Amino acid sequence: MSDSGKLLMSGNEALALGAYEAGVGVASAYPGTPSTEILENLVGYEGVYCEWAPNEKVALEVALGASLAGVRALATMKHVGLNVAADPLFTAAYTGVRGGLVIINADDPSMHSSQNEQDNRNYAFAAKLPMLEPSDPDEAKEFLKRAYEISEQFDTPGLLRTTSRVAHVKGLVRPGERAAAGVEPGITKDPRKTVMLPGHARLRRVEIEERMGRLRELAETTDLNRIEPGSGTMGFIASGVSYLYVKEAFPDASVLKLGMCWPLPEGMIREFASGVEKLYIVEELDPFLETHIKAMGIACTGKEKIPSIGELNARTVREAIMPGTSEAASFEPVDIPMRPPNMCPGCPHRGIFHVLRKHKVFVSGDIGCYTLAALPPLQAMDTCVCMGASVGIAHGMDKALGAEVKGKVVGVIGDSTFMHSGITGLINIAYNKGISTIIILDNRITAMTGHQQNPVTGFTLSGEPTTEVDIEALCKAIGIKNVQTIDPHDIPTARKVVQEELERDEPSVIITKAPCVLIPEHRNKKRARYFTKEENCVGCRQCISIGCPSISWVPLTPEEAAAKGYKEKQKGHSLIDSVICDGCGQCFHLCKFDAIQKEEEPA
Amino acid sequence: MSQMPKDGSILFCGVGGQGILLASEITSYALVAAGYDIKKSEVHGMAQRGGSVEAHLRYGEKVYSPLIEPGGADIVVAFEQLEALRYMPYMNKNTNVVVNTQKILPPSVATGLESYPEGILDRLRENGLEIHAIDAFLVAGEVGEPRTANMVLVGALSSFLPLDKNIFTAIIQDRVKKGFVEVNLKAFDRGRELTGGKT
Numbered sequence: 001m002s003d004s005g006k007l008l009m010s011g012n013e014a015l016a017l018g019a020y021e022a023g024v025g026v027a028s029a030y031p032g033t034p035s036t037e038i039l040e041n042l043v044g045y046e047g048v049y050c051e052w053a054p055n056e057k058v059a060l061e062v063a064l065g066a067s068l069a070g071v072r073a074l075a076t077m078k079h080v081g082l083n084v085a086a087d088p089l090f091t092a093a094y095t096g097v098r099g100g101l102v103i104i105n106a107d108d109p110s111m112h113s114s115q116n117e118q119d120n121r122n123y124a125f126a127a128k129l130p131m132l133e134p135s136d137p138d139e140a141k142e143f144l145k146r147a148y149e150i151s152e153q154f155d156t157p158g159l160l161r162t163t164s165r166v167a168h169v170k171g172l173v174r175p176g177e178r179a180a181a182g183v184e185p186g187i188t189k190d191p192r193k194t195v196m197l198p199g200h201a202r203l204r205r206v207e208i209e210e211r212m213g214r215l216r217e218l219a220e221t222t223d224l225n226r227i228e229p230g231s232g233t234m235g236f237i238a239s240g241v242s243y244l245y246v247k248e249a250f251p252d253a254s255v256l257k258l259g260m261c262w263p264l265p266e267g268m269i270r271e272f273a274s275g276v277e278k279l280y281i282v283e284e285l286d287p288f289l290e291t292h293i294k295a296m297g298i299a300c301t302g303k304e305k306i307p308s309i310g311e312l313n314a315r316t317v318r319e320a321i322m323p324g325t326s327e328a329a330s331f332e333p334v335d336i337p338m339r340p341p342n343m344c345p346g347c348p349h350r351g352i353f354h355v356l357r358k359h360k361v362f363v364s365g366d367i368g369c370y371t372l373a374a375l376p377p378l379q380a381m382d383t384c385v386c387m388g389a390s391v392g393i394a395h396g397m398d399k400a401l402g403a404e405v406k407g408k409v410v411g412v413i414g415d416s417t418f419m420h421s422g423i424t425g426l427i428n429i430a431y432n433k434g435i436s437t438i439i440i441l442d443n444r445i446t447a448m449t450g451h452q453q454n455p456v457t458g459f460t461l462s463g464e465p466t467t468e469v470d471i472e473a474l475c476k477a478i479g480i481k482n483v484q485t486i487d488p489h490d491i492p493t494a495r496k497v498v499q500e501e502l503e504r505d506e507p508s509v510i511i512t513k514a515p516c517v518l519i520p521e522h523r524n525k526k527r528a529r530y531f532t533k534e535e536n537c538v539g540c541r542q543c544i545s546i547g548c549p550s551i552s553w554v555p556l557t558p559e560e561a562a563a564k565g566y567k568e569k570q571k572g573h574s575l576i577d578s579v580i581c582d583g584c585g586q587c588f589h590l591c592k593f594d595a596i597q598k599e600e601e602p603a
Numbered sequence: 604m605s606q607m608p609k610d611g612s613i614l615f616c617g618v619g620g621q622g623i624l625l626a627s628e629i630t631s632y633a634l635v636a637a638g639y640d641i642k643k644s645e646v647h648g649m650a651q652r653g654g655s656v657e658a659h660l661r662y663g664e665k666v667y668s669p670l671i672e673p674g675g676a677d678i679v680v681a682f683e684q685l686e687a688l689r690y691m692p693y694m695n696k697n698t699n700v701v702v703n704t705q706k707i708l709p710p711s712v713a714t715g716l717e718s719y720p721e722g723i724l725d726r727l728r729e730n731g732l733e734i735h736a737i738d739a740f741l742v743a744g745e746v747g748e749p750r751t752a753n754m755v756l757v758g759a760l761s762s763f764l765p766l767d768k769n770i771f772t773a774i775i776q777d778r779v780k781k782g783f784v785e786v787n788l789k790a791f792d793r794g795r796e797l798t799g800g801k802t
Binding site for chain 2: 006113136164165168169170172241248313315326328332336337339342375376541544547549551
């Protein structure tokens, strides 16, 4: 075996190992695809304190605090999370660090699991911070360690950017040793550096420009950036995963690989450009490198040919630069039924959206598994913008339209999302005499990102029991008088309570409390499933309308209907797959014909 | 590695929850044990909730891109019939296509809005593709554990890889939960037999 000693790891697993090897002492994060697994893995290493923060702003502030205490610190987040953490980010650039401070930012080109496709390299430019961009898991680990060295050497927070095809790609990684701390931990007082009063900030502002100058010098000499000489007349500049696509598409061409994508090594770029006849910039999303290289007065071709929307791949790059040179694909995509993600059988979110659809309300939605309620057949969500937006948007609509929309707008938000950014919006409703009804879908976990603990679940990232936020008491404490907690599987009660709260002239909160079906304690619980008593089914499709994967529609011809003893005009009947039925009973509540019945013995 | 093919690409596709990631993981470890460099790309998050799932696995002396190009898969393992059709653009005339004959209805079919396409295997064959159709659930049931359907499919695809069976055996012994090793080895063997691999 030629690769003995190497480990097969995803980019995120490698980053966790990198953080451990770098001697990180404190790590804080809010889960978000494709960054979540970094802390989930890091918590398994000895000697690193790891936590889930309620949001990315808090996570970065915690990491900054640890850094100022002289301990190497890490905050991880997805691209939109850095928007939330942008406030501390821009001023942490002023305070600088004591222990190394790195923010791992995971972008999601093609939006596999995101609401937008922003390119966060722009944050490095805007916040005046260095950014490293690894191409694969092995580099991810090494670059993270380098990012800590740079952070401490230059007294600056460092950014490390991954994308989905680095974070979630597995490759071989060379493990190393854990480094000793480079700084003495402890409290040091240095208000001119860490109290950003205008007078102090003006002094730090000058320091930032000087620091950027020194970082530009580093960019020229660091081996993170390298020229790979090749043959032919074309030269490519690329960073991150785009570099791999260039190597695949044009294996013999000259390449300038930028492991540090901000600040840029102007001298190195000039030298490289002068050695090639035609210079191409290959990058996903924004023309970030291209814009800054063109600003140097260097002629190059980028987004004129390379798509700015979505992920690239080797073929896209090859065809963009030399059309017609890829092997023709043998088969075109076939028009077949789509298979979008769906809420699980027994999901506690399903019924409440069925109720909201029946009420014909405008549903101001939020980020989580329940966003899937926007898809058919539920189609019961009308907005989804960012974490916590459901609450503010509902209030804004109520204030804009007044009595006209009374009882017609509902905000819907999950437990973790409410902790992240919903609370302030709800305080705003109470404070400004709003009338909105907000439904908090409390499924006892941060589900969409793969089951992370949060402040309402009663457990920490490391699995220790902890205090649990009492959502009901919290809502009351901020001034919401009408708060009801219901079992969302009980659809008749949900219907009644939604009606009651929509009729009020005051703000109200409905908490739907039932665990996510994927929580192991729930999965392992024995419970009776439901089955279809086919002879009673009249084909009304009520149970079908909630879109449960365990219920399907069996179409019938008039002859088949007659043969089954149905009326000839009955178009079909529903059928429960008892193997995947979770026993939630939501469909049972919807059937008026006793065609859905409960098994007697729990299986 | 002189007699081995220099490189190759395997596409795993199916429906979230079918054990695709474990199957691609076992295959990855086997290739690494044989001395190959590999890159495997997966999609997590929203795409997993019962949606269409894919994993790209590329191997060679040195692998750059983590993604297979359209038409570039040497082996496609479809864990579900409809998904075989969906991922056809990754196939070419020489691709070895392993298809689990299981059908999982997409939401639009389950709710009666669309129908599940008929004759998928014939359609694939009419396009000149070599299709290895396997009822992995049935086979897994026969070896005594329906949950080893994914290992039946790993066995089936292994026949098209330049790897000794013992490499897979060692990886399965290493990576599968104790108590399930024997049944998984049996499932692997049955899958391998069905595509004519040496056991």
